Amino acid sequence: MSSSKRFLALRETFPYAIKMIDGKWYLIDRGYEIISKEFDISSAKLIQISKIAEKLDGGYIEQKNDxxxxxxxxxxxxxxxxxxxxxxxxxxxxxxxxxxxxxxK
Structure with missing residues (x-):
């Protein structure tokens, strides 16, 4: 499989981000569609996830109002x-x- 095809297949396999929408956390795909149930995320979990995402190439932490x-x-x-x-x-x-x-939990 060419690297382009492999990239496209991977991109469809993995969630693109975890995003707060209307005060609730969800996994979203590349089309910004919700692809998961709602998640309850504590500050501790958020810090853990942020630390992992920061190590990923292209990972980004979005902030609004600090x-x-x-x-x-x-x-x-x-x-x-x-x-x-x-x-x-x-x-x-x-x-x-x-x-x-x-x-x-």
């Missing part, structure tokens, strides 16, 4: 990142960890 309003897992950085040896495994494991944090 509060985190979104955590983007990738942007333009994913295309370059998947060409790095071992990055895809790191990226996949990072998102699995984020999902487990979201689903934990």
């Amino acid at each position: 509060k985190i309003s979104g955590i983007w897992f990738y942007n333009d950085g994913l295309r370059k990142a998947i060409s790095k040896k071992g990055y895809l495994d790191f990226f996949s494991e990072s998102l699995r960890t984020i999902k487990s944090i979201l689903e934990s």
